[in-house]
Amino acid sequence: MSKKVKFIEQSEHSECGITSVTMILNYLDLKVRLSDVRDHYGVPKGGNTLFHLKSIFHDFGVDSIGAKIDNPTSFFKENNTPCVLFWDFKHYVVFEKFTGRKFVVVDPALGRKKYSIEEFKQHFSNFALLLNGVDESIEPPIQSKKQKNILINILMKEKHLVFSVILLTVLIQACGLGIPIITQRAVDNYLLVAKDMTQSSILIAVGFVFISYYLMQVGRNLIITKFQIYFDKNLMTGFMKKIMSLPLNFFVNRSTGDLIFRSNLTTYIQQILSSQLITTVIDIVFALAYFSLMLSYSVELTMISLAAIGVILTSSLINSKAFQAITDKEISTYSRVHRTLVELFEGMETVKSIGAEPQFYENWEKDFKSQLDIQKKKSHITGWIGNISVSMQFVLPLLITGLGLFGVSKGTFSIGELISFNTIALSFVVPIITIMNSYTQLLVLRSYFGKLSEILEQKTITDEEKAIEFDEYESIELENLNFRFSKFEEPILKNINLKIGKKEKVAIVGPSGSGKSTLLKVLSGLYLPTSGNIYLNNKSMNLVTSKSVRKMISVVNQNPSIFNLSLKDNILMNSSNVSEDLLTKAINDARVDEITRMLPMGNETLISEGGMNLSGGQMQRIAIARALVKQPKLMLMDEPTSALDNISENYIMNRVKENDCPCVIVSHRLNTIQHFDRIIVMNQGQIVEDGTHEELMDNQGLYSYIYSGNTNVDEIVGEQSAI
Numbered sequence: 001m002s003k004k005v006k007f008i009e010q011s012e013h014s015e016c017g018i019t020s021v022t023m024i025l026n027y028l029d030l031k032v033r034l035s036d037v038r039d040h041y042g043v044p045k046g047g048n049t050l051f052h053l054k055s056i057f058h059d060f061g062v063d064s065i066g067a068k069i070d071n072p073t074s075f076f077k078e079n080n081t082p083c084v085l086f087w088d089f090k091h092y093v094v095f096e097k098f099t100g101r102k103f104v105v106v107d108p109a110l111g112r113k114k115y116s117i118e119e120f121k122q123h124f125s126n127f128a129l130l131l132n133g134v135d136e137s138i139e140p141p142i143q144s145k146k147q148k149n150i151l152i153n154i155l156m157k158e159k160h161l162v163f164s165v166i167l168l169t170v171l172i173q174a175c176g177l178g179i180p181i182i183t184q185r186a187v188d189n190y191l192l193v194a195k196d197m198t199q200s201s202i203l204i205a206v207g208f209v210f211i212s213y214y215l216m217q218v219g220r221n222l223i224i225t226k227f228q229i230y231f232d233k234n235l236m237t238g239f240m241k242k243i244m245s246l247p248l249n250f251f252v253n254r255s256t257g258d259l260i261f262r263s264n265l266t267t268y269i270q271q272i273l274s275s276q277l278i279t280t281v282i283d284i285v286f287a288l289a290y291f292s293l294m295l296s297y298s299v300e301l302t303m304i305s306l307a308a309i310g311v312i313l314t315s316s317l318i319n320s321k322a323f324q325a326i327t328d329k330e331i332s333t334y335s336r337v338h339r340t341l342v343e344l345f346e347g348m349e350t351v352k353s354i355g356a357e358p359q360f361y362e363n364w365e366k367d368f369k370s371q372l373d374i375q376k377k378k379s380h381i382t383g384w385i386g387n388i389s390v391s392m393q394f395v396l397p398l399l400i401t402g403l404g405l406f407g408v409s410k411g412t413f414s415i416g417e418l419i420s421f422n423t424i425a426l427s428f429v430v431p432i433i434t435i436m437n438s439y440t441q442l443l444v445l446r447s448y449f450g451k452l453s454e455i456l457e458q459k460t461i462t463d464e465e466k467a468i469e470f471d472e473y474e475s476i477e478l479e480n481l482n483f484r485f486s487k488f489e490e491p492i493l494k495n496i497n498l499k500i501g502k503k504e505k506v507a508i509v510g511p512s513g514s515g516k517s518t519l520l521k522v523l524s525g526l527y528l529p530t531s532g533n534i535y536l537n538n539k540s541m542n543l544v545t546s547k548s549v550r551k552m553i554s555v556v557n558q559n560p561s562i563f564n565l566s567l568k569d570n571i572l573m574n575s576s577n578v579s580e581d582l583l584t585k586a587i588n589d590a591r592v593d594e595i596t597r598m599l600p601m602g603n604e605t606l607i608s609e610g611g612m613n614l615s616g617g618q619m620q621r622i623a624i625a626r627a628l629v630k631q632p633k634l635m636l637m638d639e640p641t642s643a644l645d646n647i648s649e650n651y652i653m654n655r656v657k658e659n660d661c662p663c664v665i666v667s668h669r670l671n672t673i674q675h676f677d678r679i680i681v682m683n684q685g686q687i688v689e690d691g692t693h694e695e696l697m698d699n700q701g702l703y704s705y706i707y708s709g710n711t712n713v714d715e716i717v718g719e720q721s722a723i
């Protein structure tokens with residue numbers, strides 16, 4: 001059987017290229033994880049070109065060549081080995097093989113798919129990246145560490161729970177083992193039983209067995225529930241802690257739907273684990289015990305039973321494999337449906353205003369249909385394959401009794417032994433089926449866990465690894481700083497050198513897309529620089545605890561989020577011990593008092609989720625009040641007043657200017673920042689001017705050009721280089 005390309009699902013919209021490359025690298029036994037490739041190379045906003053993919057291959061010592069293929073049928077007949085294909089003029093997939101009638105393609109978005117020659121030709125965009133060979137002497141740029149077994153870690157922390165479940169299950173199973181033996185003894189010695197025991201003593205004995213068995217089952221269920229809650233808490237809290245400690249870079253290109261979907265997987269994992277995994281271990285032991293017992297009764301009948309069990313095993317194995325393949329597909333479709341829904345709900349206003357409902361409906365319907373198809377396929381698999389074992393189990397007693405009667409007539413064994421053998425054989429089948437089911441579930445678990453551990457294993461730097469805390473602000477400095485999202489893209493910030501001292505009021509201006517917001521995010525520590533240094537009070541920012549950074553720096557984002565809390569709580573977020581006077585001052589300085597007066601319950605009024613019951617300008621004012629109330633040592637504001645009227649804007653900006661706190665404001669409204677101590681002009685990721693309004697006007701550079709109302713920035717860009 002030829003080696004298969006293992007499917008890896010892309011997590012972000014534009015990473016089909018690096019996902020395809022990762023699949024091929026793993027196929028070539030250059031084991032590497034997608035998350036590591038993403039961290040190393042980044043994902044450019046428009047995705048990767050074939051040239052990018054070729055250079056990743058090159059780094060790993062894989063020689064590849066781009067080729068135009070006009071006749072795929074004859075080409076792939078000759079070159080039937082995996083390669084990367086350009087697909088639908090916008091996507092990358094992995095070609096696995098050509099069977100002569102079908103093309104097998106592993107699509108990072110959809111999984112393994114077979115296409116007829118016609119279908120393949122419709123999708124294939126005639127360009128491919130073919131592999132020429134691997135130079136094994138080249139050291140791979142990334143060494144993916146072996147996945148830590150997070151599951152085992154969690155299980156080991158609560159050993160006694162796991163042990164109790166195992167013990168009780170063993171006892172319960174032992175009862176199951178004892179009953180057939182007692183039955184056999186009773187049937188074969190029924191005359192003695194009738195003589196020695198009364199009916200009421202039998203009833204008492206049975207009652208005793210009933211109560212013990214019942215209590216053990218209840219105990220086991222209670223412990224399993226405790227274990228489930230413990231496990232869920234551990235996995236989920238681990239997940240949430242990780243999410244909270246991840247840098248902003250992690251979230252920028254990820255879909256909310258996908259993240260929500262992944263967080264929900266913890267529940268499925270917990271269910272599978274607690275219901276299946278522990279009992280599987282015990283089932284294996286008991287299957288062996290039952291098997292030896294069967295052999296001790298009759299080798300012949302055991303062999304007959306084994307033939308039947310062989311059928312059950314084979315069908316279960318096929319069932320498991322088919323199930324796992326379908327589960328991988330199911331996960332990716334569920335996550336896509338989720339993504340579409342979250343995008344729709346989050347962007348409902350835009351969707352409605354541009355009338356994009358049909359497009360969203362169509363996307364949702366497409367994914368939903370494939371979700372239904374998968375469910376249908378799943379029940380077909382269970383129906384056709386899964387029921388073989390059920391039916392075999394059904395006829396097994398008939399088979400054993402029918403053939404066993406010959407043994408009884410020959411005197412090889414007694415009726416009691418036959419009855420007892422029947423019970424044991426049936427008991428033997430139960431753990432065998434559970435083991436097979438668990439195997440299916442474990443394969444599913446692997447798929448689920450893969451999705452989750454991608455997040456759980458992200459590298460984060462916690463405050464424990466940092467030592468410095470500051471109470472006062474001296475300066476913040478960027479030194480030779482570069483920032484980019486992907487190795488294949490031009491840096492978004494290029495060689496930035498900037499120092500902002502005490503009490504300085506600095507404005508950042510420049511054309512759209514010049515990197516102003518990114519610069520602010522780097523200054524605030526939200527984005528980690530690709531290279532270069534950031535110093536806070538002359539100490540590397542890497543050494544300052546994030547708690548201290550957040551306490552010292554207040555940030556007002558371009559699109560601030562308002563949460564489903566009261567107006568007051570929205571302002572006080574993460575600020576403790578705020579006096580009423582301070583709160584009132586922040587509310588007045590940011591002109592939130594005007595909003596308060598309009599609300600039925602004033603500051604205590606509950607704001608709807610996402611600030612739906614507020615205007616854009618009102619949300620900005622709340623965000624400014626939120627920043628002011630913290631009494632920061634440095635304020636970073638990204639177009640904080642873009643949605644405000646001129647009167648409110650002037651009022652708020654004057655309050656900010658009067659405030660002793662140094663601040664950096666990104667603004668497009670040049671008239672409001674004229675009186676700032678410094679104006680920094682950015683263009684194409686570089687600082688091109690730095691000075692006061694008057695100096696910059698005299699300079700006759702980009703600032704004076706924009707200030708004078710010119711719109712064609714390109715005219716002046718060529719003439720001005722970075723400072």
Ligand SMILES: Nc1ncnc2c1ncn2[C@@H]1O[C@H](COP(=O)(O)OP(=O)(O)OP(=O)(O)O)[C@@H](O)[C@H]1O
Pocket residue numbers: 044045252253485492510511512513514515516517518519
């Ligand atoms: N998540 C991202 N992935 C890749 N590129 C990005 C991402 N976010 C922003 N960029 C790119 O970074 C560049 C700088 O963006 P930034 O938001 O910093 O510009 P800006 O000067 O603040 O623009 P504006 O004035 O329009 O707000 C832009 O070219 C933008 O396309």
